[in-house]
Amino acid sequence: MxxxxxxxxxxxxxxxxxxxxxxxxxxxxxxxxxxxxxxxxxxxxxxxxxxxxxxxxxxxxxxxxxxxxxxxxxxxxxxxxxxxxxxxxxxxxxxxxxxxxxxxxxxxxxxxxxxxxxxxxxxxxxxxxxxxxxxxxxxxxxxxxxxxxxxxxxxxxxxxxxxxxxxxxxxxxxxxxxxxxxxxxxxxxxxxxxxxxxxxxxxxxxxxxxxxxxxxxxxxxxxxxxxxxxxxxxxxxxxxxxxxxxxxxxxxxxSTQMTKLDRIIAARRRLAARYDELLQGTPMQPPAVASGSAPVYQSYVILLPENAAAVRAELIARLRAEGIETTIGTWHIPRTTYFRTRYGYRLGDFPVADQVFARSLTLPLHEKLSETEQEEVVARLSQALGSLPSGS
Ligand SMILES: Cc1ncc(COP(=O)(O)O)c(C=O)c1O
Structure with missing residues (x-):
């Protein structure tokens, strides 16, 4: 896996x-x-x-x-x-x-x-x-x-x-x-x-x-x-x-972890840059980095094309069956049951969060991840997306 x-x-x-x-x-x-x-x-x-x-x-x-x-x-x-x-x-x-x-x-x-x-x-x-x-x-x-x-x-x-x-x-x-x-x-x-x-x-x-x-x-x-x-x-x-x-x-x-934090962050940045390259020319959008910003990529989160949003759960399950662990990005908090029912939020109140919540996907990222594994992640993801009906 x-x-x-x-x-x-x-x-x-x-x-x-x-x-x-x-x-x-x-x-x-x-x-x-x-x-x-x-x-x-x-x-x-x-x-x-x-x-x-x-x-x-x-x-x-x-x-x-x-x-x-x-x-x-x-x-x-x-x-x-x-x-x-x-x-x-x-x-x-x-x-x-x-x-x-x-x-x-x-x-x-x-x-x-x-x-x-x-x-x-x-x-x-x-x-x-x-x-x-x-x-x-x-x-x-x-x-x-x-x-x-x-x-x-x-x-x-x-x-x-x-x-x-x-x-x-x-x-x-x-x-x-x-x-x-x-x-x-x-x-x-x-x-x-x-x-x-x-x-x-x-x-x-x-x-x-x-x-x-x-x-x-x-x-x-x-x-x-x-x-x-x-x-x-x-x-x-x-x-x-x-x-x-x-x-x-x-x-x-x-304290021992602190002695290796810079090394871990450097590895995560290198792996993120490699994912950025691999995703070029695919319908998947790599994470954007703002000017002057140096992120640590706690998660490497991409945006799937719009037609993949409805089938994201199946995509995650298919990748898992193929030995690749992925997950959603994070949560659209106003759309969770507690906050939605307490404050009456509706779809459309936070249009950008609506889109990002539906289309985000977190890819594997850790210090020991190899470039070959990264290539496999992107290849399998591309294959799975390629098999989606274009209008779905
Ligand atoms: C943005 C954000 N805030 C707060 C927390 C809560 O952190 P903890 O699990 O250490 O309580 C998390 C956990 O992942 C998080 O991602």
Missing amino acids: IRLTIPSIEEDDLQAVRETVASGYLVQGSRVAAFERTVALYVGTKHAVAVSNCTAALHLALLALDVQPGDLVVVTAYSWVATANVIELCGAQPVFVDIRPDTFNLDPDRLDETMARLMAVPDTARRVKAILPVHTFGQLADMPAILKIAGRHGVPVIEDAACALGATLDRVQQPGFWPGARPAGAWGALGCFSFHPRKALTTGEGGIVTTDDDALARRVRALRNHGLDPDAPAADFIMPGFNYRLTEFQAALG
């Missing part, structure tokens, strides 16, 4: 986990702190707070910004459901925004319209607490444009950087920005990362919150650990909190 993904776990990773488990210090020790320092340095933020997964990271980021029941959070329509679920779990309401057809990221023009509409009415204006763009499949959203809109309205931005550790975007030369590549997680008030096995760096389950803001970091630290004051010399509890902690053996794995 040509697998969709295989984590890059090697002997040094196993050794680090083994040693940590054998040490008997399994939680809240020096390995979590060391992993946090490494990630903060890599992302370029003052703080990184490790948590049990990115869903927890997003939940705590919203709570750190004091998102309350009745509040509104403006969020991309096309993402893993966790991005919107956490808003609901704060008792707040997501206001979805459509995506761009090329990068599948939040469309700044649609964001601008949505913000103008919400801020024009005092009742909604006072309830908008955050903007939550996603760096879809490991490519940064248009952060300069998003931060400009957010700044105009005085609303903080949380980056859902679940898939994007190591991805960068050039800062544009305009007041407030400085030139050079800036990493995911270093743009907004807070950045949230995932270390799920489908990400370039994995700790099994795991996540981290990055921020430059001392007060926000302090709130996230307290909230992840039962509300314990992270700074007081004697234990004291300053708010109701969760147990959203990362274990020591996960952090040990994270």
